Every structure is written in C-alpha cells, then in structure tokens.
Amino acid sequence: MPIIFIKNEKQTEKLGMELAARLLPGTVVALTGEPGAGKTTFTKAVAKGLGVASLVTSPTFTIINEHKDGRIPLYHFDVYRINDEEEMYELGFEEYFYGDGVCVVEWADRIEGLIPERAIRIHISYGIGENERTFQINENTGDRDNGS
Ligand SMILES: Nc1ncnc2c1ncn2[C@@H]1O[C@H](COP(=O)(O)OP(=O)(O)OP(=O)(O)O)[C@@H](O)[C@H]1O
Ligand SMILES: [Mg+2]
Numbered sequence: 001m002p003i004i005f006i007k008n009e010k011q012t013e014k015l016g017m018e019l020a021a022r023l024l025p026g027t028v029v030a031l032t033g034e035p036g037a038g039k040t041t042f043t044k045a046v047a048k049g050l051g052v053a054s055l056v057t058s059p060t061f062t063i064i065n066e067h068k069d070g071r072i073p074l075y076h077f078d079v080y081r082i083n084d085e086e087e088m089y090e091l092g093f094e095e096y097f098y099g100d101g102v103c104v105v106e107w108a109d110r111i112e113g114l115i116p117e118r119a120i121r122i123h124i125s126y127g128i129g130e131n132e133r134t135f136q137i138n139e140n141t142g143d144r145d146n147g148s
Pocket of ligand 1: 028034039131132
C-alpha cells in the first residue's frame, strides 16, 4: 500500500490529475478521511484530469453529481448523509458502480459493504503542517495474476 506525503494543495491536485490519467471505465475510487482532509479537493483534481469542465461541488445534499463532459463519465458521490445501505439501492447505485463511468465516493466507509472488491481505496489523513496530508492508496489489481 503506497503512502504518499503531500505538502500542499497543489500536490494534492497533481496527484488527482495523475490518477485521472490512469483511470479506466468502471473504476470505483473509495475516499475516506476526516472532514476537511481533502476528499472534495482531490475529486476536483480527478475531474480536471478527466477533462471535466462542469463545476465540481460537494454533493453532500444530493448524494451524487454526474459529470459527463470529460474523457469518461464521472459520478461523484458523497454518502455522508446515507444512513443505511438500503438508501443506496433506492438511488440505483449499482448502475453507477458497475457501469462504464468512474465513481468517486466520499465517505466510502459509510457504505463499506457496497464498495466493490476491485475499488481503489484512498485514505487521506492530516499531517503536522496545516497543508500537509498523507494519502494511503490501496489498489486491488492482483486478482488477474492468480492461478496461472
Ligand atoms: N494538501 C491539501 N490537500 C487538500 N486540501 C487541502 C490541502 N491543504 C489545505 N487544504 C484545504 O483543506 C480543505 C479540504 O476541504 P475538502 O472540502 O476538500 O475536504 P473534504 O475531505 O471533502 O471534507 P468533507 O468531509 O467535509 O467533505 C480545503 O479548504 C483546502 O483548501
Ligand atoms: Mg467533501
């Protein structure tokens, strides 16, 4: 699990854009971290990297914002206000998680049971300095290598 030490917001933006360049349709990016850690900031950078021009704002009240103007459709979830997994079924989350877009999910730990095994998990923590963060990135890419 790589750990990336970030010194400022600009580096967070660079990391988000680098991830975006490598994202394939059908990827779920599960973001966790305390309030203000930088989940939305990072998502904005991913959107920018995907070529999304529409405004990316936190979908805290709407749960999901769709951005279809980039290289791959981006579905931005903020599940902070989801109280149980049933609400996610009502939203039709499976169409998104198992579709052809990229899903970025803020507060993914709130719906842990619904996050696909293959998701890229990113936990953002505060550092010592005000603008410092650590990104712990866990990509489950090993499945295909099994049994051959
Ligand atoms: N290195 C950094 N990376 C990301 N954000 C940073 C960094 N340094 C400072 N910040 C600031 O921290 C704040 C991050 O807010 P942001 O809304 O992205 O957090 P969040 O994790 O989405 O919070 P919430 O849980 O409320 O949704 C912003 O005000 C941003 O300017
Ligand atoms: Mg946020």
